[in-house]
Amino acid sequence: MKGRDMTNPWSANLKKYLWTLVLIWTLGIIASLGWNIYQQKQSSLSFARASAEISYNKDLIYRRWISKQGGVYVPVSEMTPANPYLKVPNRDIMTSNGLLLTLVNPAYMTRQINELAMEMHDFHGHITSLNPIRPENLPDSWEAEALKKFERGTKESVSIEIMTSGKEYFRFMRPFVTEKSCLKCHAVQGYKEGDIRGEISVSIPMEPLRAIERSRMAELTIAHSFLWIIGLVGIGAGTKRLRNQTLVREKLEEELFSLSITDSLTGLLNRRGFLFLAEQQLKLAERNKSGMVLFFADLDGLKWINDTLGHEEGDKALIEATTVLKETFRASDIIARLGGDEYSVLTADITEENSEAFTTRLQSLIDTQNKQDNRRYRLSISVGCSYYDPENPCSLDELMASADKLMYEQKNIKKGLLPQGASLSSR
Numbered sequence: 437m438k439g440r441d442m443t444n445p446w447s448a449n450l451k452k453y454l455w456t457l458v459l460i461w462t463l464g465i466i467a468s469l470g471w472n473i474y475q476q477k478q479s480s481l482s483f484a485r486a487s488a489e490i491s492y493n494k495d496l497i498y499r500r501w502i503s504k505q506g507g508v509y510v511p512v513s514e515m516t517p518a519n520p521y522l523k524v525p526n527r528d529i530m531t532s533n534g535l536l537l538t539l540v541n542p543a544y545m546t547r548q549i550n551e552l553a554m555e556m557h558d559f560h561g562h563i564t565s566l567n568p569i570r571p572e573n574l575p576d577s578w579e580a581e582a583l584k585k586f587e588r589g590t591k592e593s594v595s596i597e598i599m600t601s602g603k604e605y606f607r608f609m610r611p612f613v614t615e616k617s618c619l620k621c622h623a624v625q626g627y628k629e630g631d632i633r634g635e636i637s638v639s640i641p642m643e644p645l646r647a648i649e650r651s652r653m654a655e656l657t658i659a660h661s662f663l664w665i666i667g668l669v670g671i672g673a674g675t676k677r678l679r680n681q682t683l684v685r686e687k688l689e690e691e692l693f694s695l696s697i698t699d700s701l702t703g704l705l706n707r708r709g710f711l712f713l714a715e716q717q718l719k720l721a722e723r724n725k726s727g728m729v730l731f732f733a734d735l736d737g738l739k740w741i742n743d744t745l746g747h748e749e750g751d752k753a754l755i756e757a758t759t760v761l762k763e764t765f766r767a768s769d770i771i772a773r774l775g776g777d778e779y780s781v782l783t784a785d786i787t788e789e790n791s792e793a794f795t796t797r798l799q800s801l802i803d804t805q806n807k808q809d810n811r812r813y814r815l816s817i818s819v820g821c822s823y824y825d826p827e828n829p830c831s832l833d834e835l836m837a838s839a840d841k842l843m844y845e846q847k848n849i850k851k852g853l854l855p856q857g858a859s860l861s862s863r
């Protein structure tokens with residue numbers, strides 16, 4: 437609407453609202469994806485831990501069994517030569533038919549089994565001690581670190597490590613407590629029941645678990661992307677609907693506004709519309725130091741037309757006056773019907789002298805109109821005008837009051853000149 441040049445706060449808000457929703461949704465999706473990936477990684481760790489624990493417990497059981505036997509005899513072979521570190525009576529014996537047997541202690545068996553497990557499943561098991569009988573049983577740096585912690589009372593050590601092969605392993609280690617059966621061979625070193633004799637460490641390769649993790653992560657990413665897109669489409673559709681509703685509302689508001697400033701019969705501005713726009717024009721004129729003329733016009737004899745010819749004819753007369761005024765003035769002038777038979781026009785950027793030209797044109801248009809055949813009344817309009825001097829500014833009220841006064845003077849002159857009833861010509 438012309439004259440109501442406001443930026444549209446609703447549309448701007450809607451955009452902000454849309455981007456906020458998109459941001460919240462995107463952050464939500466990222467958070468959910470992050471949480472799911474974290475959970476997946478945690479579950480890989482739990483799985484690795486469970487596998488390590490099972491492997492550790494199994495080691496322990498085998499070792500306890502063999503320890504309770506006090507060791508087991510196996511035939512001496514390339515794979516199992518006699519253990520030089522095992523110093524007990526009857527380490528090597530010969531069967532009655534000449535087969536040479538040697539005693540295998542638990543650590544020796546564990547070592548062989550661990551070698552097999554490594555070959556077959558890449559599972560590393562290691563039996564170690566800070567004080568080993570067999571020098572090769574010395575701990576590696578991670579194990580040594582863990583062993584020191586055990587001495588301070590820690591019950592287990594767990595972490596993900598890159599081992600010398602360059603591969604990633606889940607490493608797990610627990611202390612190894614001396615039992616009664618161990619003393620057969622370890623009492624010589626001064627160990628007692630309940631002492632920490634050494635440790636078993638188990639290392640589970642992470643790669644198979646990482647592979648599962650990667651495929652799960654890919655699935656999760658695809659699912660989340662899909663969800664994200666669906667959400668965006670939903671937000672888009674919702675916002676579009678809201679925007680359409682807003683547009684309808686704004687259009688209605690504009691229509692209501694234009695209705696509230698329009699005169700329904702003539703389509704001109706009403707009093708409220710005139711005051712609204714004229715005030716703005718006045719401020720403009722004051723700033724630009726430009727002159728303006730305010731015309732007050734009154735349709736003569738409207739009461740007579742209404743009473744004698746009927747209201748329909750009265751309405752026609754008002755519309756006729758409107759047409760004449762519109763033709764007289766320029767499109768940029770503010771023309772209004774103030775109410776009843778009263779009109780007013782505010783013309784911008786003209787000097788006092790120019791106003792004369794408008795009144796002359798108005799009169800000539802009225803005359804042409806009255807020359808038409810079959811007229812039931814003669815059109816007559818009284819006019820008064822006042823000049824707005826930018827050097828000597830005044831208020832709109834003052835301007836209107838003085839134009840009104842002059843118009844009434846003209847009207848009274850006409851009334852004095854012509855008898856009532858026939859007084860409908862402009863002269």
Ligand code: HEC
Nearest residue numbers: 503507521522541543544565568569570573618621633634
């Ligand atoms: C039959 C004798 C024998 C018995 C029983 C035995 N061990 Fe050993 N143990 C050995 C010998 C010999 C070694 C060192 C050489 C090797 O690695 O085989 C050893 C090595 C170890 C090691 C590795 C570190 C090192 O000292 O080299 C640990 C730990 C260990 N034993 C703990 C135990 C525990 C705990 C028990 C009881 C559950 C036990 N052993 C029972 C003979 C035995």
